[in-house]
Amino acid sequence: MRLPRARAATLTLEPSRAVITPRTPLFVTLHEAASADARAELASGLAAQPASIAPKYFYDALGSRLFDAITELPEYYPTRTEAAILAAQAGPIAAEAGRGRTLVDLGAGNCEKAGRLFASLQPRRYVAVDISVEFLRNALACLQRAHPAIEMVGVGLDFSAALDLPREAGDGPRTLFYPGSSIGNFSPAQAQAFLRRARAASPGGNLLIGVDLVKDKRVLGAAYDDALGDTAAFNRNLLANVNRLLRSDFALGDWTHVAFFDEAASRIEMHLQARSAVTVRWPGGERRFEAGERIHTEHSYKYRVEAFDALLRGAGYAHTRCWTDERGWFAVFVAA
Ligand code: AVI
Numbered sequence: 001m002r003l004p005r006a007r008a009a010t011l012t013l014e015p016s017r018a019v020i021t022p023r024t025p026l027f028v029t030l031h032e033a034a035s036a037d038a039r040a041e042l043a044s045g046l047a048a049q050p051a052s053i054a055p056k057y058f059y060d061a062l063g064s065r066l067f068d069a070i071t072e073l074p075e076y077y078p079t080r081t082e083a084a085i086l087a088a089q090a091g092p093i094a095a096e097a098g099r100g101r102t103l104v105d106l107g108a109g110n111c112e113k114a115g116r117l118f119a120s121l122q123p124r125r126y127v128a129v130d131i132s133v134e135f136l137r138n139a140l141a142c143l144q145r146a147h148p149a150i151e152m153v154g155v156g157l158d159f160s161a162a163l164d165l166p167r168e169a170g171d172g173p174r175t176l177f178y179p180g181s182s183i184g185n186f187s188p189a190q191a192q193a194f195l196r197r198a199r200a201a202s203p204g205g206n207l208l209i210g211v212d213l214v215k216d217k218r219v220l221g222a223a224y225d226d227a228l229g230d231t232a233a234f235n236r237n238l239l240a241n242v243n244r245l246l247r248s249d250f251a252l253g254d255w256t257h258v259a260f261f262d263e264a265a266s267r268i269e270m271h272l273q274a275r276s277a278v279t280v281r282w283p284g285g286e287r288r289f290e291a292g293e294r295i296h297t298e299h300s301y302k303y304r305v306e307a308f309d310a311l312l313r314g315a316g317y318a319h320t321r322c323w324t325d326e327r328g329w330f331a332v333f334v335a336a
Contacts, residue, residue, distance in 0.1 A: 006040065008180070022032070022070040023144060023148060023152075024141065024144065025128075025140045025141060025144045025152035025153060025154050026152070026153045026154070027137060027140070027153075027154040027156070028153065028155050028156070028159045028168050029133055029155075029160045029267075030155065030156060031131055031133060031156045031157050033060070033133070033245060033283070034244070034245050038057075038177050038245055039245060039246050041054065041246075041248045042057070042242055042245060043246065043282065043284070043285050043320055046246075046280070046282075046285070046287050046295070047285065047287060050293075050294060050295070051287065051289070051293075051294075051295040051296070052295060052296040052297070053238055053242060053295055053296075053297050054160075055185050055297060055298040055299075056131055056158060056160055057238055057241050057242060058234060058235075058237070058238050058241070058243040058297075058298075059130075059131055059132040059135075060132065060237070060240075060244070061132065061134055061135050061150045062134045062237055062240070063132070063234060063237050063238070063241060064109060064110075064135040065135075066110035066230060066233055066234040066237055066264070067121065067230040067234060068110055069230050070226070070230050070234060072232055073223075073228065073254065074108070074226075074229075075222040075223050075224045075226045075227070075228060076223050076226065076231075077219070077223060077329060077330075078180060078181055078210075078212050078223070078329075078330055079180060079325075080331040081325050081329050082113075082179060082180065082210045082330050082332065083113065083116065083160050084178075084180075084325060085210075085290070085323050085324065085325050085330060085331075085332045086113070086116065086117065086332060088114070088119040088231055088323075089123070089332070090117075090119070091120065092157070092323070093120065093208065093323065093332065093334060094120040094121050094122075096206075096321050097121060097175045097206055097208050098173065098175065098205075098206070099120075099121055099122045100122055100123070100124050101121070101123060101124065101172065101173045101174055102123060102124060102125040102126075102127060102169065102170055102172055102173070102174045102175070102326035103117065103121060103123035103125070103126050103127070103174075103175050103177055104127045104129065104165065104169065104174050104175070104176045104177065104201075104202070105126065105127065105128045105129060105177045105183075105311075106129050106159060106163075106176060106177065106178045106198075106332045107129070107130055107159075107178065107179075107180070107182050108129060108130045108132075108136055108139070108140070109130060109132070109135070109136070109139065109177065110135075110139045111128055111139040111140055111142075111143045111145055112137075112139075113177075113179045113180070114126065114128070114143075114179075115143050115146070115147070115324075117177070117238050118147060118150065119150045119307045121175065123150060123175075124150075124151070124172075125151045125153065125169075125170050125231075126143075126147075126150050126151070126152045126153070127138050127148070127152075127153045127154075127155060127165070127168075127169045127170070128143075128152065128153070128154050128155070129154075129155045129157050129159060129165070130154075130156065130157075131156070131157065131158045131159075131160075133150075134143070136154055136156065137154060137156075138153045140152055141249055143239045147189065153168050153169060153170070155168070155169065160186075160194075161202045162197070163194075163197040163198060163200075165201060165203075171192070173202070173205040174201070174202040174203045174209055175202070175206055175207070176198050176201065176205065176206070176209075177208045177209075178198065178207065178209045178210070179208075179209070179210040179213035180210055181210050181211050181300070181330070183195075183209060183211060183301075184211070184212055184267075184300045184301040184302065184303070185297075185298060185299065185300060185301075186301075187299065187301070188301065188311060192309060192311050192315050193315075194315055194333075195224070195312060195315035195316075196315045196316060198315075199315060199316050199317060205332055205336070206319070206335060206336035207312075207333070207334070207335045207336070208244040208332070208333075208334050209332070209333050209335065210330065210331070210332050210333075211265075211293070211303050211330070211331045211332075211333065212302050212303070212329075212330055212333055213302060213303060213304065213324070213328060213329055213330055214302045214303065214304055215302070215327075215328075215329055216267060217261040217263060218262040219329075220268060220302065221259065221260060221261055221268075223268075224226070224259035224268045224270060224300070225257070229257075231257065231259065231270075232256075232257035235257045235259075235270055235272060235297055235298075236252045236255055236257065236272065237252075238272070238297055239252050239255060239272065240252060246282045246283075247282055247283055248280055248281065248282035249280060249281050250280055250284070252279070253275075254274060254276070254278050255272040255273065255274060255275065255276055255295075256272070256273045256275055257272065257273075258270070258272070258273045258294065259271075261302075265301075266301060266302050267299045267300060267301045267302065268298075268299065268300040268302070269296070269298070269299060270296075270297045270298040270299075270300070271294040271295060271296050272294065272295045272297055272299060273292060273293070273294045274289040274291055274293050275291065276287065276291045277291050279291050294326040303331075305322055305324065305331050306335065307331070308331065309321070309322065312333065312335045313327065317335035317336060319335065319336045320333055320334070320335045320336075321333065321334050321335075
């Protein structure tokens with residue numbers, strides 16, 4: 001569904017002053033949460049052995065808020081470590097990425113990370129893309145009020161399989177911004193395919209991407225199983241979203257949050273584990289789970305700098321630069 005073009009901002013010049021009239025961001029919705037495709041994908045994931053639910057279904061409106069809360073937890077270091085790198089290296093990163101381009105924010109969420117880059121990157125246009133359409137709409141409207149001079153476009157899109165930006169994203173060189181190590185939620189093979197699509201979506205432009213690095217497994221484990229239980233709530237809320245989309249009857253209390261670091265695969269695994277035997281039903285299907293049986297909900301791969309650099313080069317990026325924090329916990333790359 002395409003929404004009508006919103007009122008554009010006008011810059012009125014009078015002899016002694018310039019007045020910027022506030023504008024509403026243009027919003028393009030190319031994603032329907034409760035589509036037949038989504039229901040088919042969910043039903044086949046639940047029927048599979050082992051069962052799985054794709055992590056993109058975490059992000060309904062409540063899931064997006066729970067994720068925001070995760071980023072503030074003492075145990076969840078990625079967001080603040082990445083923000084510290086972006087702040088400390090703002091000048092060199094902007095020099096590498098280029099100023100005055102269209103900044104395309106993939107998985108924009110609350111748009112805060114990109115907003116903090118505006119001073120250094122001075123984007124001419126900001127395109128915020130996210131699957132969580134209503135959450136994005138509100139966040140973008142707030143950001144537009146704070147930056148009335150920047151043209152802003154919101155795109156409701158599931159870009160996990162294809163990265164087809166609408167024409168409203170504009171032309172001219174783009175910096176694609178993919179922060180937070182969301183790339184880690186793909187397998188390395190899927191990540192490389194995604195990086196290839198990102199390169200194709202920014203001809204003559206570049207990619208600014210955050211990547212979580214391998215570290216002590218106690219630090220990693222705590223980040224995905226926090227003492228407050230927010231990550232557990234985020235994981236279980238997935239079932240509430242599936243109930244809405246698939247009209248299934250998951251009882252959230254039947255499921256326990258499980259998260260651990262698999263060193264050999266270099267990834268955090270998240271699962272939901274049945275507390276006792278339970279049958280889940282939805283229109284046209286059902287699945288019995290034995291006590292202790294798990295539904296896989298997320299992988300979060302952790303990289304070494306050289307391995308991620310190789311992934312970028314394998315995706316066709318010939319030029320890469322990387323910055324890390326003092327502890328070597330997180331890396332920010334610019335790749336062209
Ligand atoms: C969005 N993504 C990068 C997060 C991560 O760390 O893999 C999602 C998350 N899952 C649990 N906590 C955070």
